Amino acid sequence: MSDPLRARRQAVDTAALTARYPEVFRTPWATRLVTLGSLGCVAGLAAFAMWWLDFSAARILNGFGRLGEFALLMLPPSAEDRFPAFLGALAETLGIAFLGTLTAALFAFPVAFLAARNVVPNVFVHFVVRRGFDVIRSVDVLIWALIWINVVGLGPFAGALAIACSDFGALGKLFSEAVESADRKAGEGVTAAGGGSLDRVRFGLVPAVLPVLGSQVLYFFESNTRSATIIGIVGAGGIGQYLTELIRVLELQQVSFIVLMILVTVAVIDLISGRLRRVLIGGERR
Amino acid sequence: MNKRIAPLAPARSEALKAAYARAVAATRRRTILSLVAIAVLAVAAGFAAEVKPLVLTGNIGNFTSYLGQILPGLTLANIRGDLAEWYWGLPKWAALLGETLLMAYLGTLLGGLAAFVLCFGAAANLARTRLGCFLTRRILEVLRTVPEIVFALIFVIAFGLGPMVGVMALAIHTAGALGKLFSEVVENIDMKPVDGLTASGATHVEAIRFAVLPQVLSNFASYGLLRFEINVRGAGVMGFVGAGGIGQELLVAIRNFYYTDVSAILLMIIATVMVIDLATERLRHRLIGSEGTR
Structure with missing residues (x-):
């Protein structure tokens, strides 16, 4: 801070001001108590959690030492002539993500209208559909993958089905919210011009929500390229399979190579889909 | 007021019709092109992901019969006994579920604190040097792009098995994800209070x-709650790689075909996630709502 500023600051007589307007400077003790109390609760629960989960400083210190060693072993990243195999696995990962997202979107699209209050006025129907979405959504992708492996066997197909399932729930919820927040005037116009309720959905709602849904699907595709990289941990295909194996046998140079490949791929996908999303949303505004 | 609307001159109306037809055709062409592109990509993805529709249709019976098998045989006559048999491991599972929740809590808290410290450096309007801003952003990006379970895999080797590893993995991923969201919130604030305080001689x-925190705190809390909900799900599968929580039990049950155990544990996870989901949603609405009325 420069000197003139500091001088100016001291020139303000805070003590006199406090004496003149005490109520402005005083924090009510009730507010203070609530703040301190909630902070205390948060910290107390954190301390309890650390105790319950066996946090130990010794383990953390030792672990960081080993992590440091690992970091050194990771350098330099190298594929050691398995680059084509990694590329293939990465393509598989992208395939899983794309197919999973597409399937989820195709199935979620019609069902989401059932869950929207402004399309199906029946409280019972949309309550059931909503809770159905919630149940499907609360099961993690990896658990879905384990279940699908029982059905179609190990491999990327199970991964694609797992992503399709878990995203069906998430996209269904988002889609139905988008449909509910759509402008109702267009639909009312269609009804006034003599359209039936299907016409209202087709010409009044779908054109309004399609760009929003499209951008959400793209966003999910982005996040699914990330999830698809881990689905191999349970044997459902993609680059995760290599990643798990190589971490287990401590081939750390190849691990860091794969992580770099994933980072680059995710960045590229983000870039492309970000562009597409802007076209979708921007095209609608014009 | 019974005035007839004069029809357009034929040449003019033809021109308008032609322009309309052209516009419609262009839209249709674009739609068909994008559909074809999506279809081609889907087929390519299908080959990459080794999709076997025949296997799916042939084995879809397995899926339904699997669902049938994991459901317990409950009879009305002996409902208490059947329930007790279904949830034979309730004390153990409840403890593990509690552990999962604590992992999610601690992971969110620690990650949130780290994100809080880092986000001001990553916000373009508050960062003091452009290089620092760029570096902070890249670090956050790496932290959130590497999935938490990959961190857990590496940490399990470095720190040994156990829930502590799961917490660290969750915390690191959370720091990256929340750091980005937080810095976006900070970038959207009203800069006038900051200018005012800086002008009256306040340090960074x-x-x-006094100028930034009051504007962003409720949004931070809301994002933190959202992340907590996501982390509960994430903590549920940490056990798959030996990083604590209920995931290990579930993995064992699925792999060893302990059918009714699978449904019992799954049901507990689903119920917990849904309760947390509803609770955090209500809290978030209250947080954001109180922000709106102020």
Whole structure:
């Protein structure tokens, strides 16, 4: 801070001001108590959690030492002539993500209208559909993958089905919210011009929500390229399979190579889909 | 007021019709092109992901019969006994579920604190040097792009098995994800209070404390709650790689075909996630709502 500023600051007589307007400077003790109390609760629960989960400083210190060693072993990243195999696995990962997202979107699209209050006025129907979405959504992708492996066997197909399932729930919820927040005037116009309720959905709602849904699907595709990289941990295909194996046998140079490949791929996908999303949303505004 | 609307001159109306037809055809062409592109990509993805529709249709019976098998045989006559048999491991599972929740809590808290410290450096309007801003952003990006379970895999080797590893993995991923969201919130604030405080001689930290924090705190809390909900799900599968929580039990049950155990544990996870989901949603609405009325 420069000197003139500091001088100016001291020139303000805070003590006199406090004496003149005490109520402005005083924090009510009730507010203070609530703040301190909630902070205390948060910290107390954190301390309890650390105790319950066996946090130990010794383990953390030792672990960081080993992590440091690992970091050194990771350098330099190298594929050691398995680059084509990694590329293939990465393509598989992208395939899983794309197919999973597409399937989820195709199935979620019609069902989401059932869950929207402004399309199906029946409280019972949309309550059931909503809770159905919630149940499907609360099961993690990896658990879905384990279940699908029982059905179609190990491999990327199970991964694609797992992503399709878990995203069906998430996209269904988002889609139905988008449909509910759509402008109702267009639909009312269609009804006034003599359209039936299907016409209202087709010409009044779908054109309004399609760009929003499209951008959400793209966003999910982005996040699914990330999830698809881990689905191999349970044997459902993609680059995760290599990643798990190589971490287990401590081939750390190849691990860091794969992580770099994933980072680059995710960045590229983000870039492309970000562009597409802007076209979708921007095209609608014009 | 019974005035007839004069029809357009034929040449003019033809021109308008032609322009309309052209516009419609262009839209249709674009739609068909994008559909074809999506279809081609889907087929390519299908080959990459080794999709076997025949296997799916042939084995879809397995899926339904699997669902049938994991459901317990409950009879009305002996409902208490059947329930007790279904949930034979309730004390153990409840403890593990509690552990999962604590992992999610601690992971969110630690990650949130780290994100809180880093986000001001990553916000373009508050960062003091452009290089620092760029570096902070890249670090956050790496932290959130590497999935938490990959961190857990590496940490399990370095720190040994156990829930502590799961917490660290969750915390690191959370720091990256929340750091980005937080910095976006900070970038959207009204800069006038900051300018005012800086002009009256406040330091960088003082400006953040008295001009930025009051504007962003409720949004931070709301994002933190959202992340907590996501982390509960994430903590549920940490056990798959030996990083604590209920995931290990579930993995064992699925792999060893302990059918009714699978449904019992799944049901507990689903119920917990849904309760947390509803609770955090209500809290978030209250947080954001109180922000709106102020």
